[in-house]
Amino acid sequence: MPSTQEIAGYAQEIAHKLGIKKFDIYGSTVDETSVQVDQGEPKQVNASSRSGVMVRVWNDEQTLGVTSTSDVDPLGIELALKTAYEASFFGAKENIPDFSPEATIPISHSPTEKATQAPAAKLIETLLAAEKELISAHPAITSVPYNGLAQRDVDRFYVNSEGSVRNESHTLSSIYLSTKTEQEDKKPRSAGAVRISHSLEELDISGCLEEAAKKTISHLNYEKVKTGKYQVVFSGKAFLSLLNAFSNIFNAQDILDKQSLSTPETLGMKIASPLLSVCDDALHPSNVGAETFDDEGTPTRRISIISNGVLTGLIHSAGTAKRLNAQPTGNANIGAKVTVSPHFYHVFSEVQPEQELSIESADNVIYIDQLKAFHAGVKAVQGSFSLPFDGWMIKNGELISVDAATVAGDFLQVLNSIVFVEKEAELTTSGVCPKVWVDALSITGE
Amino acid sequence: MLATSILLTKELPSLIYNPTRDRFDESWEAPLATLLGLGRAAGADFIEFFLERVNYISCLAEDDAITSISPKLSTGAGVRVFRGQSDCYVSTNDLSFSGLKAALEKALSIQGLILPAPNSYVPEINLELLRDYAIKNNKDTWNSQFSSMQEMSEVLLDANAKLKQKANHVQSRRAVYFRDWQEVLVAASDGTFARDIRLTQSVGYNLLCADGANRSSIGKRSGNTGDANFLRNWNYEADSEEVAESAGKMLYADYVESGTYPIIMANAFGGVIFHEACGHLLETTQIERKTTPFIDKKGEKIAHQNLTAWDEGRSQNAFGTIDMDDEGMPTQRTLLIENGILKNFIADRAGSMRTGHPRTGSGRRQGYTYAAASRMRNTYIAPGDYALEDLFNSVDKGIYCKKMGGGSVGATGEFNFGVDEAYLIENGKITKPLKGAVLIGEAKEIMNKISMSSRDLELASGFCGSISGSVYVTVGQPHIKVDSITVGGR
Structure with a gap:
């Protein structure tokens, strides 16, 4: 499996060979192992090693085509570039996405160090112990039908033909436990808990167990x-x-698409109680999977969305920012149509209730x-x-x-x-x- | 005399396999047979390789412009290794022999097994002659028949223009289309060796209307498998009229008053109630987890005596139709419930092994990153004996659920699903539109409350998300009456 750097390298060579002058590529490789258990036995173990890239190609008329592919060897990348070039003649003719003006500015945040992946046997052993402890927490808890322990290594990159080169890596480990109860003359009940951390060692498994048990019993x-x-x-x-289900309120792309409860004019207006303030904060210290740049290479940041009840900011891609005369915010998801999504909410109150x-x-x-x-x-x-x-x-x-x-x-x-x-x-x-x-x-x- | 060819593991590095890159054909037999043999020699009880190639494209028209054409190319493979009833699944993008061998080695190591030592004998697995549904059913020609990017752009723009003519108070119009071409190859240590090509397409509308504070959003999608001309034959004249009419009616609808009501559910996508409330609970996955109330009810009455239901993969061009499942088994028609009696469960290989219920050709997955699991295909309630007016005439005050939204079922059998278009029924007549309704119930109870079915069975396409990803399915039913159900509203 080629590394992200290798993929980025030969993609640029192939684009040059095909005469493609303007392009960018966003990609990632993910190594993941997850386990599930059932009544003291391992149920299924999944492991995957996969890469994927999205290439965007602008033709001489400056219209855009995209193609995504998981076939990331040179032949696969060449086919993707050719297909994107073909698609470029049928895509949007207005509001065509362009490179982010911030794709080449330096990012000051240092990358997170990757944690070493634990062997699958260790994951199974850990999850079996958790299942056993949860079932023993109360006689009514007879099973933990939905459970999982996973770890994931992610490498991601962004390159473009104007010299932007970004890459970063992070690791994640997660556990979820969801119980089921059985008691005579009572309905089955269930409750669960989730934890995410940087590594298996740091994962708060006991906290997850305690929360799942406490909730179930309640x-x-x-x-x-x-x-x-x-x-x-x-x-x-x-x-x-x-809040996330109605994030169209502060999603600039949804607003431009008229798929929002807001309009551009809503910015600056009161939309909530003064008791509410909300930020999207990709770099919040508690955000375990923090990413320092979005799919367009724009650095991520803290954005004030609602301040004391007033809509103060929107989340943007490079394209929406340009159309609404704002700065990109590092919330773009690359595609033929670039979409926008939040990273990590911070909800708080600044006023005395x-x-x-x-x-x-x-x-x-x-x-x-x-x-x-x-x-x-x-x-x-x-x-x-x-x-x-x-x-x-x-x-x-x-x-x-x-x-x-x-x-x-x-x-x-x-x-x-x-x-x-x-x-x-x-x-x-x-x-x-x-x-x-x-x-x-x-x-x-x- | 040896039944299979024998090679030594030390010879592996010198073997040269050159299977075709752009097609899964007989040239894949040799490398896969070797890998399967290696897995068996390592001590695995069963090994399965699933190879996949996808050529997908989606197109979006917003108002009067194409705003997205998005091709996606994907190749990958997964190897599943069983040791006893325990299994693991490893997936990779790397389809080279060494890539597949690395995936196998990882799967074996997870199971506590290692590849045989250098001087070990490796009995290659005798695979059946390639069972090729693509050739048998003439699917290899689809690539040259389906709509070009130019054509899909033109159709969607024309369709959106038609919607503009039909609808009032339009805030946004969207026409969406996708085509998913998938080639799969399954090779397993029991000798399974089968190839298929699937062509799945969907096209539809999303219409958002607004008038002051009043808003309505209505969508309609049609789906198809196996018809390369599907988009060309899309009747957007009729669909635009239907969507515009529904959005217009719902624009000024009142919120439904929450409570318990008798309801009549429309045919076609109304079948989502059976899919969620019962279908999922008949998957062996749920038996394994002990999350179905029907676990030991085979042969027993679990539903109203007027209810018969099927799950099958054979209805021509239906969204959930497949020639073989993702474990290489030919699909079948599976009778789930007959006159209220539970007849069969929906089983994949692992589910069958662990629960004892026979496989039904229902091992399905979204793609190579998922192990197959027991999943529905085309699932529907069979037509009944009642005329539609009989159902309405039996309701004094209730709700007609004409267009259903999505739904889900939880670990304890509780289900919920939204209603996109609903009407109040008073004295057997539809009176006024209602919005905001969510149907809430428990599978075990609701199945005995489906008391009347009309004769007008129709199918509708949908997407089902579960343990093995999102798969294409059909739901269906005639109009049905549910005697009482909790309706969440205001």
């Missing part, structure tokens, strides 16, 4: 909740998943730990959602698991109905976010 005794309007407290994970709320003193409040089935229940361009959730009813500070309920609302209304943002942030796979309290949301239960 759901053993459950009640129906009455349908109605409730004050709702979202866990950091739940709030971020909802009118009221301090806490679960310990709450009553008749719904605490949503995890929202589910987003692809079924979110209408992103309409702004509405209706989602099942895992969570609890808080009665006089006591948590009682909720059986089969959904929460529904309009996301912009949710943002404006925030009544409290707690101080202590929860670290999740998509960002850091404290609990967020929202007034008067529709809950469907009994």
